[in-house]
Amino acid sequence: MTNTLEVDGSRLWETLMASAEIGATSKGGLCRMALTDADRDMRDLFVRWCTEAGLSMTVDQVGNIFARRQGTDKTAKPVMIGSHLDTQIRGGRFDGILGVLAGLEVIRTLNDRAIDTIRPIEVVCWTNEEGVRFQPPMMGAGAFAGIHDIEFVLAQQAEDGAVFGEELKRIGYAGETRRDPVDIDSYFELHIEQGPILDEEGLSVGIVTGGFTSFGTQVRFHGENAHSGPTPMRARKDALVGLATLVNRVNEIGWEFEPKGRATCTRVEISPNRYGIIADEAEVTVDVRHPNAAQSQEMFDGVNAAISSCAQRANVRAEIVKQWSFGDIAFDTALINLVRSVAADLNVSHKHLLSAAGHDAYHLSKIAPTAMIFTPCRDGISHNEAEDVELDRTLPGVNVLLNAVLRRANQ
Amino acid sequence: MTNTLEVDGSRLWETLMASAEIGATSKGGLCRMALTDADRDMRDLFVRWCTEAGLSMTVDQVGNIFARRQGTDKTAKPVMIGSHLDTQIRGGRFDGILGVLAGLEVIRTLNDRAIDTIRPIEVVCWTNEEGVRFQPPMMGAGAFAGIHDIEFVLAQQAEDGAVFGEELKRIGYAGETRRDPVDIDSYFELHIEQGPILDEEGLSVGIVTGGFTSFGTQVRFHGENAHSGPTPMRARKDALVGLATLVNRVNEIGWEFEPKGRATCTRVEISPNRYGIIADEAEVTVDVRHPNAAQSQEMFDGVNAAISSCAQRANVRAEIVKQWSFGDIAFDTALINLVRSVAADLNVSHKHLLSAAGHDAYHLSKIAPTAMIFTPCRDGISHNEAEDVELDRTLPGVNVLLNAVLRRANQ
Numbered sequence: 095m096t097n098t099l100e101v102d103g104s105r106l107w108e109t110l111m112a113s114a115e116i117g118a119t120s121k122g123g124l125c126r127m128a129l130t131d132a133d134r135d136m137r138d139l140f141v142r143w144c145t146e147a148g149l150s151m152t153v154d155q156v157g158n159i160f161a162r163r164q165g166t167d168k169t170a171k172p173v174m175i176g177s178h179l180d181t182q183i184r185g186g187r188f189d190g191i192l193g194v195l196a197g198l199e200v201i202r203t204l205n206d207r208a209i210d211t212i213r214p215i216e217v218v219c220w221t222n223e224e225g226v227r228f229q230p231p232m233m234g235a236g237a238f239a240g241i242h243d244i245e246f247v248l249a250q251q252a253e254d255g256a257v258f259g260e261e262l263k264r265i266g267y268a269g270e271t272r273r274d275p276v277d278i279d280s281y282f283e284l285h286i287e288q289g290p291i292l293d294e295e296g297l298s299v300g301i302v303t304g305g306f307t308s309f310g311t312q313v314r315f316h317g318e319n320a321h322s323g324p325t326p327m328r329a330r331k332d333a334l335v336g337l338a339t340l341v342n343r344v345n346e347i348g349w350e351f352e353p354k355g356r357a358t359c360t361r362v363e364i365s366p367n368r369y370g371i372i373a374d375e376a377e378v379t380v381d382v383r384h385p386n387a388a389q390s391q392e393m394f395d396g397v398n399a400a401i402s403s404c405a406q407r408a409n410v411r412a413e414i415v416k417q418w419s420f421g422d423i424a425f426d427t428a429l430i431n432l433v434r435s436v437a438a439d440l441n442v443s444h445k446h447l448l449s450a451a452g453h454d455a456y457h458l459s460k461i462a463p464t465a466m467i468f469t470p471c472r473d474g475i476s477h478n479e480a481e482d483v484e485l486d487r488t489l490p491g492v493n494v495l496l497n498a499v500l501r502r503a504n505q
Numbered sequence: 506m507t508n509t510l511e512v513d514g515s516r517l518w519e520t521l522m523a524s525a526e527i528g529a530t531s532k533g534g535l536c537r538m539a540l541t542d543a544d545r546d547m548r549d550l551f552v553r554w555c556t557e558a559g560l561s562m563t564v565d566q567v568g569n570i571f572a573r574r575q576g577t578d579k580t581a582k583p584v585m586i587g588s589h590l591d592t593q594i595r596g597g598r599f600d601g602i603l604g605v606l607a608g609l610e611v612i613r614t615l616n617d618r619a620i621d622t623i624r625p626i627e628v629v630c631w632t633n634e635e636g637v638r639f640q641p642p643m644m645g646a647g648a649f650a651g652i653h654d655i656e657f658v659l660a661q662q663a664e665d666g667a668v669f670g671e672e673l674k675r676i677g678y679a680g681e682t683r684r685d686p687v688d689i690d691s692y693f694e695l696h697i698e699q700g701p702i703l704d705e706e707g708l709s710v711g712i713v714t715g716g717f718t719s720f721g722t723q724v725r726f727h728g729e730n731a732h733s734g735p736t737p738m739r740a741r742k743d744a745l746v747g748l749a750t751l752v753n754r755v756n757e758i759g760w761e762f763e764p765k766g767r768a769t770c771t772r773v774e775i776s777p778n779r780y781g782i783i784a785d786e787a788e789v790t791v792d793v794r795h796p797n798a799a800q801s802q803e804m805f806d807g808v809n810a811a812i813s814s815c816a817q818r819a820n821v822r823a824e825i826v827k828q829w830s831f832g833d834i835a836f837d838t839a840l841i842n843l844v845r846s847v848a849a850d851l852n853v854s855h856k857h858l859l860s861a862a863g864h865d866a867y868h869l870s871k872i873a874p875t876a877m878i879f880t881p882c883r884d885g886i887s888h889n890e891a892e893d894v895e896l897d898r899t900l901p902g903v904n905v906l907l908n909a910v911l912r913r914a915n916q
Contacts, residue, residue, distance in 0.1 A: 183777050184730060184785075226779050289735030306734065319595060319889040322769035322792045323717065323861035324700030327759045329885065334770055335756045341749035345819075348738045358733035359745055361780045362773065366594045368637050369772045369790055371888050374595075379780055381733045408756075450734035474740065477782050478730040 098440065099203060101496055103489045106199040112139065113179070113195065114187040123479025124187055128180040128222035128233075129157070129258065134265035136179045140194065140219060147201050149217070153269025156237040156247045157221040157262045160273070163201050165214040165503065171279035173211075173503045174462075175200060175495065176218030176454060178234075182226050186481020188471065193284045194219050196492045200499055211503035213279055220454045221267075227252045235454035239275055239461045280429060280502055281458040284467045284495045286483060288451050290474030298490035300447035300468030301433050305421030305456060306383040307390035312415040313340065313401055314377040315408070322370045333376035334364055336408035343400040344380050347393050355384040355393055356450065377415065385448045387422050421449070423456055426463035429502070433465050436498045442490040451476075465498070467491050509851065510614060512907055514900045517610040523550065524590070524606065525598040534890025535598055539591040539633035539644075540568070540669065545676035547590045551605065551630060558612050560628070564680025567648040567658045568632040568673045571684070574612050576625040576914065582690035584622075584914045585873075586611060586906065587629030587865060589645075593637050597892020599882065604695045605630050607903045611910055622914035624690055631865045632678075638663045646865035650686055650872045691840060691913055692869040695878045695906045697894060699862050701885030709901035711858035711879030712844050716832035716867060717767075717794040718801035723826040724751065724812055725788040726819070733781045744787035745775055747819035754811040755791050758804050766795040766804055767861065788826065796859045798833050832860070834867055837874035840913070844876050847909045853901040862887075876909070878902050
């Protein structure tokens with residue numbers, strides 16, 4: 095039997111546009127960082143919508159919100175649909191948000207048709223996916239999946255000194271529930287691609303098979319303060335020159351692995367960062383990603399070799415503050431096959447993709463069968479106020495989500 | 506007749522070490538930025554010392570402090586000795602401070618010997634020479650010399666929002682005097698060299714004949730926010746890459762003009778400067794200096810050519826926020842000759858130098874005959890907590906100052 099249910103596109107769009115007003119920026123984007131007032135306002139609206147849809151709400155200790163539609167089998171584990179409602183500091187209106195509100199629209203559609211499912215279905219809003227105010231990113235999902243201790247999460251501090259646990263209380267989302275992560279059947283996440291492939295190739299759905307292998311390192315160059323006027327070039331230890339040399343080399347490594355590799359420097363801190371003063375400290379975060387794990391490693395080896403040579407050339411000392419990797423994951427084969435067969439049944443154009451960005455689904459994949467569905471975004475732009483989607487090019491993916499979740503919830 | 510007066514070295518050192526306690530940093534330097542509490546405490550101490558030395562005090566509208574020792578000719582214009590008591594954010598104990606306290610020591614020595622002079626002698630503390638909290642640098646001297654309007658100075662804002670005029674009132678140094686700059690005879694400033702020449706060559710005094718010709722420009726690169734993971738290299742407009750390319754090119758230009766030329770990038774601002782987000786804005790200040798005006802211009806031409814090519818290579822747009830130049834000055838020949846003949850009479854080893862750093866004396870040279878005396882500093886280090894001098898290598902310069910001022914004040 096083939097389900098061919100369809101969601102209500104204009105209703106979905108209305109929720110997206112209502113969300114787009116909470117934390118709106120002058121350039122048409124969103125600034126809705128985790129645990130800010132705007133995040134609270136959006137959570138309140140989401141909870142109201144879910145309550146109106148008859149869902150029962152729980153909030154866990156790190157503020158993840160679970161909205162549950164009961165199944166006919168009271169003992170069955172739920173199918174989860176989730177993503178996040180927080181944004182970057184100058185983020186867009188769809189990254190994360192589309193996934194949560196598509197989940198709500200799935201529920202509303204089932205309600206409209208009075209369709210019961212055997213398994214419960216839950217829509218989840220994960221706390222602090224973006225990691226812009228509090229690090230690391232994907233924090234709420236990581237805590238749920240047991241990757242991070244609750245205490246670690248609650249103790250994280252923002253640059254302005256705000257403490258995660260206190261901010262969570264302040265906005266009213268410090269819940270008491272401590273869910274057992276083994277208590278879920280499966281996890282689906284729909285997300286804009288954040289890359290140009292679907293948009294360029296005119297496809298509707300990307301079935302995500304896994305992630306780019308990503309490596310990161312935070313590097314600090316130690317030089318020496320001096321006056322830019324009297325200090326001869328030969329006597330300098332300019333930490334900014336060390337950093338700049340590394341930024342250029344990392345960029346070159348990215349180009350050497352074009353088109354699949356990406357290498358980026360971000361988050362620069364210079365000290366004392368005053369006019370006319372040669373920098374004594376310069377820190378930068380390096381990020382390399384490649385769909386092929388071996389090539390990603392090769393890129394990262396190149397970065398590590400560059401760090402010391404850049405330091406030498408600038409007559410400064412390099413310190414590795416920390417290093418990490420993520421994304422070398424594969425999603426669940428059975429769920430991938432389910433999503434693909436639903437897409438075929440619905441005549442939705444699709445291809446397999448790897449995700450180059452991190453997602454809540456990465457953490458969920460460690461504890462439950464997980465699938466991700468990508469939908470197109472204009473020019474592949476995300477983490478930018480100009481981020482945009484077209485409803486007509488988004489709905490096929492939401493309908494694939496609806497029907498895949500429905501099938502899974504009746505298995 | 507040859508004067509061979511000598512100052513009291515241990516007394517001078519005591520004042521320097523008392524100053525070194527006000528705003529002291531853990532690494533043995535000073536953080537005494539203009540119009541902070543530490544600046545106020547140092548000013549209070551200086552005023553107390555001057556009052557104890559029988560000097561009459563006035564404070565002008567921008568907080569410059571004048572301490573006057575009367576001359577025998579009531580109508581004669583004064584000889585001024587000045588420098589500054591403020592420091593960089595992680596500055597040293599001698600930059601500027603030595604010049605003011607050497608001036609005080611000159612007065613104390615004349616008092617000890619009950620030596621009258623025909624002209625009055627004034628010791629001056631100029632406000633905000635460093636320009637670290639409020640820009641531009643050399644602000645008080647610039648206002649005195651008529652380079653800056655009083656209203657402009659009082660309106661300047663620090664990054665933390667503090668307003669110059671309000672901070673000046675807060676620390677109790679918003680004076681009422683408005684002095685006529687033509688009403689001075691001459692200006693002497695003793696300062697650590699802030700460069701390695703005297704230290705390396707074992708000389709006691711640098712007689713400063715003028716300044717390096719300095720050019721500066723503030724450049725902003727405009728790129729586009731994007732996620733570092735999914736955004737292919739070819740689709741990027743990474744403002745940080747534009748900036749890094751320029752930093753490296755500027756550094757190369759400095760090396761091409763070694764040993765006399767200096768080219769430096771400082772004061773970086775990146776936006777949004779978050780982990781994993783390609784920068785949409787990156788600003789940097791470029792500074793080139795050379796003793797030869799034509800070669801300095803050639804360096805600056807190279808910088809300007811690099812700005813557009815760096816932007817092109819990073820696929821971003823460059824904007825020149827502002828440009829400036831300073832330092833192409835020559836000090837007064839008669840005063841230079843006076844200082845040289847005093848040094849010769851005292852058997853103090855000396856050479857002519859150009860100043861690569863800006864000084865209050867630059868502004869004073871526009872309105873009165875001006876001379877600068879450099880003394881050695883260890884390894885040429887300044888604007889650094891490790892800045893250091895040896896009393897034995899400093900005293901010859903202070904004695905040259907004493908005797909040169911005495912001769913001038915009796916002319």
